[in-house]
Amino acid sequence: MKIALLSALNAERAKRAAAVLVTDLESGEQRVVKGGQLKKDPLSDALQEQLRLGKSGTVEDQGRRYFLTVQSPPVRILVTGAVHISQALAPMAKLLDFEVTIVDPRTAFASPERFPKVALHAVWPDAYLAQHPLDRYTALVALTHDPKIDDVALIAALEADCFYIGALGSKRTHAKRVERLQKAGFGEAQIARISAPIGLDIGAATPAEIALATLGQLVAALRKTQAVRAQPKVVAAR
């Protein structure tokens, strides 16, 4: 592979853009197809399908075999609430290779002493989101169960089609949240994208166990349902 191609691939990832490296397995010829050029490529359908699945793989076209190295942007997690659960979730997520950012305007919570080596922003979510918009490769974990803090982020996450959206809170808290989101104009299917009460049902009792249940659910959303999609619509499968 030409180093220039590898640089192009790495540059796309740095921009959080999807890209595919196409290798002709017979000739060894290679090209990088950026997200915006997908439709014009001769292997367009196959490229879009592999990207949708988020999986690398071999495809055949007119008797030639090509290997597609699919590169989806790295997964990020935005957490609202610098709470006890977040203190456990941040190091666990780091170990799983997810980039974590915590936002909480309450400076008593969002203190570096409580969150060593974590990207921490003691600002309101709307201020943070104006600078760092969400995308479909980002997960939102809302942990304050304070509507003043969580709702703005939840709405932004629904609009950005984040691959995972989880919100802490009892069934009653969530019922009230659903009412607010309905008033904000969200439909049933959209609101159903929010996992609440948050996390897999593993009987989690401690903050760390809730963090584990949440990350388990997040990974399932990422890997099991192929929710991370470069294309919202399914194209004709080959």
Place this chain on the structure above:
Amino acid sequence: MVASECDILAKAEEWAKENRGVALATVIETWGSAPRPVGSHLIIDENGSFLGSVSGGCVEGEVVTEAMDVIETGKSKMLEFGVADESAWRVGLSCGGRIKVYVEKLEP
């Protein structure tokens, strides 16, 4: 921290820009229970330093050896590993799967 596929490709670029001879190994196909999914990468430099994985540690040694040859000749190779290999006792996948690994040199 455990390096992700992305970190590995970034590292490959870094190594190549340091004028080290670098090869990239990629899992192209898997059959049965293979330990690492298609698209997994292992990078190797001319001294045999490596990062990433293409199996659970079963065949990396062999891939590194082949990769050093690829770095020297510049010719890509397709490697296949599985329990059915006659070299099964030496290198092979104890899990019973088979994998195909493409090894290519990073060229300026």
